[in-house]
Amino acid sequence: MNDQQSNFAVGSKSFTAVAINCAAKAGEWIKTKLGNYTSLSLKYSAQDLVTEVDKGSETMIRNLVHTHFPNHSFLGEEGVEPGPEASEKALHRVRDEEYLWIVDPVDGTTNFVHGFPFFSxxxxxxxxGEVIVGVVYDPIRDELFVAEKGKGAYVHGRRMxxxxxxxxxxxxxxxxxxxxxxxxxxxxxxxxxxxVxxxxxxxxxxxxxxxxxxxxxxxxxxFWEIGLNAWxxxxxxxxVKESGGTVTDTKGAPYDLGVRNVVATNGLIHDEMIGExxxxxxAG
Known part of the structure; x- marks a missing residue:
């Protein structure tokens, strides 16, 4: 990376600051809708839910990102047809773009629908193709997890x-x-x-x-799970990586955007977990 890229900024605009701002604004709006959504639809299965809050959050984030970086590409869950094949095709189309924002506007929609306070x-x-900024925001606990490639990961301003x-x-x-x-x-x-x-x-x-x-x-x-998506x-x-942990697929291959079957650990139990x-x- 050149100096401009290694500072995670284009001109005076910080990628990380924009990501934090987007997550915070979307999260606060989502919290106001808890118990107050008006539409509920099924996507791929009876356990795969979507509300107007998911769609509204994604629209808000996309608009904010493109206000700052109009030429950047965007991959959001709600802009992709349901099902694993559609997800893989959507990622394939954009994964090699110079800059790609990858967004799950409400990760934990079923929890949100039921008022269970664990979503982000x-x-x-x-x-x-390489992740350089990652932000996960839990609006219920007001916890913001932030990482920059090569600069560590933080929550509540403390290094994790x-x-x-x-x-x-x-x-x-x-x-x-x-x-x-x-x-x-x-x-x-x-x-x-x-x-178990x-x-x-x-x-x-x-x-x-x-x-x-x-x-x-x-x-x-x-943590492990089969059948996840880039977002x-x-x-x-x-x-996880910036906190000193290890992330691979369930066969032990290094993480990349195409990984769907994931194992993420502190690194010390990684081989044992994959072996089990x-x-x-x-392992899928």
């Missing part, structure tokens, strides 16, 4: 570090229950069944972005 806004910026447990048996890990009932969910359930006796305990909060942020903050030792993972992956998924035939 996830915003990442990739430069030629991953947890230091070295064994899976001492670890608190998280997973999710994918919306895809045909492949991803059965595969993830196989992994869950194998992992191997760990201290398992949590499933319902927001992959927040799970990744919690790994980065040392609140979880690891679920991009910001969180940078948070592999032994169970649950």
């Amino acid at each position: 806004v996830s915003i990442a910026l990739a430069h030629k 570090e991953v947890a230091q447990e070295k064994a899976l048996s001492d670890s608190l890990v998280a997973t999710g229950f994918p919306a895809d009932p045909h492949y991803a969910r059965p595969m993830n359930m196989k992994g869950l069944n194998a992992m 006796p191997k760990v201290r305990n398992i949590r499933s909060g319902g927001s992959a972005a927040l799970h990744m942020a919690y790994v980065a903050a040392g609140r979880l030792n690891g 679920d993972l991009a910001a969180g992956a940078l948070l 998924l592999d032994k169970a035939g649950a």
